Amino acid sequence: MEDYAREPCPWRIMEDCGGAFSMGAIGGSLFHGIKGFRNAPSGNYRRLISSFVTLKERAPIVGGNFAVWGGLFSAIDCTMVYMRKKEDPWNSITSGALTGAILSVRNGTGAIIGSAIIGGVLLALIEGFGIMFTRFTAEQFNPANRMMEEDPALSGQQYPTVGSIGAQDGSSIFGSQHSYQ
């Protein structure tokens, strides 16, 4: 995770969109394949056919939902980077909340507020766990890394990369919830 380099900002939107789509498509085919297998008439051949048909119909939808979430999230994130001139966990928390709000803007005020709260809380959780896990793994993999991370001058730079990884994955994860609603 520590040698993971992010794309510079305008291109990051494309990358996140594509990554989110493939993640959603793979995960969606997994889940919907199982769902189609269970929800089928009896007989092994029929089960396989039903699994394949459900997968074919549903997995691209899940991927599309993920891609919409990831792309919008990343776009807002980049806008906030340009506006605030810094990258920190608040960027992704705010953009998660804004993404949730924008995507449910047609459903009325209550839905907007609910989705914004869900997006913000999820992204905050992901950011928090991302920071915690990076600290944990840095401690385990390389003791020298740990010392570098404790340096106050460097810690400001360490967090954004971590945050953006988690945030980007998380954006798509929330996309799954969005598709179930």
Added chain:
Amino acid sequence: MPVPSSAYGHQGAPSCFDRVKIGFMMGFCVGMASGAIFGGFSALRYGLRGRELVSTVGKTMFQGGGTFGTFMAIGTGIRC
């Protein structure tokens, strides 16, 4: 994690499987936490109390953890 650091110790960089494992664990933790928060609120709003509440929230937590963990593992897997 019980695995000793000598297992990954060569060159310091974690392998692909290790990353996927870490991704799954992180997704599982996030899913458990969010399942506890959102599942707890929705179960309370539904009117469950006591034993039922605990079992429902526990189920929601494990479901959320599994879903989030799977997706996070895929997300780490496709970019390593």
